[in-house]
Amino acid sequence: MSKIDYQALRERYSPAPVPKCPICGEEMSIQRISGAQVVYACSGYGDDGDFKIGRTLADEHYEKSRVTVLDVGDPEVLALLDWLETKDNRIAELEKIATDYALKFQKAQDALKHAALLHSRTAQQTNNFAVSLPDISEYFINDVFQPLRYERDVERAIIKAGGKALWQEKHDDR
Incomplete structure (x- = not known):
């Protein structure tokens, strides 16, 4: 099986970020959603919720700032990628624990062999x-x-x- 680029998948299926208005630099708002197509436009609303001075709902700025973005974000794919990442981290953690226990077991086995050797030498010397x-x-x-x-x-x-x-x-x- 070929190596899967999880970061590329994450970027591909993440929701598209909200674009900035190419004219004024403000964050645009969603105007319409149809399937995977999302239409963003600069609405002209100010911080107080009213239109900015000199702006109307359907003015030229609104028309020029409209952008259609194809949003292929899929939360199920992202959840699966998160699960895979968590699984891989847990496997690495368990492998480290298993390696530590294997080293401890090997040391205990070596100590037991050494003690048995000393015991047999002592028994031979006693005789x-x-x-x-x-x-x-x-x-x-x-x-x-x-x-x-x-x-x-x-x-x-x-x-x-x-x-x-x-x-x-x-x-x-x-």
């Missing part, structure tokens, strides 16, 4: 997690084991290796 624990023989004083010192140093070794120590307390609620 390969190794800590060098202190020698247990260092925690005996007079042949008595020192558990608090040992736990403290084990926790430090775990943290130094990049891990996290979670101690579980025993509960004798049974």
